[in-house]
Amino acid sequence: MTEQIEVELTGMVYGGYAIGRADGRTLFVTGGLPGERVSARITRDQVRYAFAVVEQVIVPSPQRITPRCVHFRAKACGGCQWQHLDYEAQLAYKTEIVGEQFRRIGKFTNAPILPILASPDPWFYRTHVTFQVEPVSGRLGFVAPDDRTLIPIDECHILRPELMEMRQALDSGAGIRQPGHRRLRCMVGSDGSERVSVSFRPDEADEDASANMPGGSVTFAIKDQTFRVGAGSFFQVNLLQAEHLVDLVLEHLRLSGHERVLDLYSGVGLFTAFLAKRAAQVSAIESSPGAVADARVNLARFPKVEVREGLVEVVLPRFSGRFDSAVIDPPRAGMQRKALEALVAKRPRRIAYVSCDPTTLARDARRLVDAGYTLAHVRPLDMFPQTYHIECVAGFERRAAA
Template structure:
C-alpha cells in the first residue's frame, strides 16, 4: 500500500464532499482516494473516520460537520440515521436536492458504466408525495416479537414504532399489530399491504420454520402465509389486494410485485405508451410482465401482445387481470429461458426487469429479435447503464432516459429508457 493510501480504520480525516454517488453516499477525496460517506451531502466539509479500507477507496462515517449544506434538513423520523433503521437514506436532504442528485446519478452511471458521453437524461419527475407513499412494506420480527427494518449495518433488526414513507393505513396496522409466537411457529417477516381503497388491506406472514402460523384476528383484512419460495397460502380472506390504474383494476396476490407508489405507477404506464405511440397494428413483447400492468394497456392499443413472466402467482394474477383482452398471449417462464426460443417478429418490446437487470443471454436474445423499439423500465441506474452499453453494441441507439422518483427519501431511482434500432 502506498503512502497516499496509508489511513487505517479509525483514523480521522478532513473531507470536502463533491458528488453524490450511486448507493446514497456522498463522495470526497483524500490524498486522491475516493472516500464514501453516508448521511453526508455534497458541498459539505466534515471530519470523518475510516470504517472500511478497500485500498483504492474507503468507506467512512462523518464525525464532525465543519461546514453544512443548504440542502441539509432535520429528518422527520426518529429511527433515521447511522446505526439505525436502514429503510431510508436521505431524510436529511431537502426533497428538491434529492431530485437533483438522482438525476445526476442517472447521468453519471450512463456515462461511467454505459460509456455514453452525453446521455439524453430528461428532467426527473417528482413524486406527488415525498412522504406516506408506499402501499406495501416488509418488516422483520425480532426474537421478542418487535417489528422493524434491517439496520444500516445489514445485520441487526431495528424495532420501529412509526414509518413516515408508508401509507397512513399501514401505519395504523403497524400500531395495532400484536405479534406473538403461536403454536411454536416463530414469525420471521410481516408484509403489510394496502390497495387503492383504504379498506383493502393484507398481511402476509413468513415464519422461521416455513410453516403456516396460527392467527387470531380482530381487524377487517386478509391474512396470507408466504413460504420461502414466495408462494402464498390464504389464511383469512382472499389473500389479495386491488389497485386501480388509469381506470383498470388489478388484483395482486400476496407475493406478487406491484409498484409501491401508485401515482407514479400511472405515470410509468403513460410514459411507456407515449414512447411507443402504438398505431394498433403492432405485435408487442412484454418481458417481466408481472400481474399485467403494462400488458393490459399495451393490448388496448396494439394488435397483439405476448407477455412473459416467471413467477407463478403473478401469472395467475395476470390471467385474471387480462381476462377481458383476447389479443394477449401469456407465457409462464423465466425470460432468459423463453426469449431465446421465440421465433416470432415483434415491432416493439417493453421490459421491466428486477434490480439486477437483464441476464446477458436474455439481452442477446432480445437484440437478436431486432425489434424497432425497446422501452426499458429500470429500478437501478447501474444495471440500466450496463444493459444499455450492450444494446448499443448490438446496434441500438439510446434516445432518452426519463428518471422518476418512485422512492422518495431513499437513493433508489426508477427510469424509463427508450432505444431504437440504428
C-alpha cells in the same frame, strides 16, 4: 480503535453516499452532503477507499434540512438515506447520478438524459413494505444501516399510514409467532380498505409463501384499470408514479393498433393491460408463478393477450416471427445476456426499458446500442423519495441498417 477523519465532501454517488478524498483514499460517507466539511468515523477500510458515517457536521450544506423521522435523526434506520436533503436537491442529484452511470458504466459520452419526474407527494407513498421479525419477541422493525441490527419502528414517513396501523396491531398481539419466520410483508390496496400480510422463513421466496394464503391479495387501481396483486407478487410501491411509468412507456412506443408487442418480466400485467388496448397482440413473459396467476386474472378481459410462465431467456426464443415493439421491466439485476440476445433476435423497432437500477440499465443500454439500437432518451422518475433509489424509462429505436 475506530478511526476518525475530517473530510470535505465533493459529490454524491449511487448508493446514497457523499464522496470525498482524504489520506489518498476515496471516502464514501453516509449522512453527508456535497459541499460539507464533516468529521466521520471509518466503518470499513480498504486500501484505496473506505466507508464512513458522519459524526459531526462542521460546515453544513445549504441543502441540508431537518429530517422528519426520529429514527433517521438517530441514524438508526436504514430505510431512508436522504431525509436530511432538500427534495429539489434529491431530484437534482438523482439526475446527475443517472448521467454518471451512463458515462461510467455504459460508456456514453452524451446520453440523452431528460429532466426527472418528481413524485407528486414525497411522503407516505409506499403501499407495501417488508418488516423484519425479531427472533425472540416476534416484534417488527427495520434493519439498521449496519445490515445486522433490528430497529423497532414507532413511526415511518414514507409508508402509507395503514401499513403502520397493521404493524401496531401485530405488535400489540405479541408479534409474529410462526417458528422460524423472519420477514413479514404487508400490503394495502388503493382505497385503504384491503390489507394483507404474509410471513416468510429466511429461505422462502415471496411467491411461495403467498401461494398458500387464501385471499392473500389486494387491489390496486392504475388509471382506468384495476389489478389483483398477491402478497408475494411485485408491484410498484408508488401508485401515482406507476401511472406516469405507463404514460412514459406508451409515449415511446407510439402504438397504432396493428402491432405485435412483447412485455418481458411482465409481473401481474401492469403494462400488458394498457398495451392490450393499443396493439393487435401482446405476448407477456413472467417467471413468478404467483404473478402469472395474478396476471391471468387481471388480463382475462383482453382476448389479444397471452401470458407465458418462465424465464425470458428460455421462453422468448420459442416464439416464432418478429415483434414490432417491446417493454422490458426486469429485476434490479437487469437482463441476462441470453435474454437480451433473444430480444434483439426478434428485431422490435422500439423498446421501452423500465429499470430500478441505473447501473444495470446503463450496462444493458450499451449492449442494445452495440446490437443495432439507438438510445433515444432516458427519463428518470422519482419512485422512491427520501432514498437513493431511482426508476428510469429508457427508449430505444432500431437503426435502419441493423
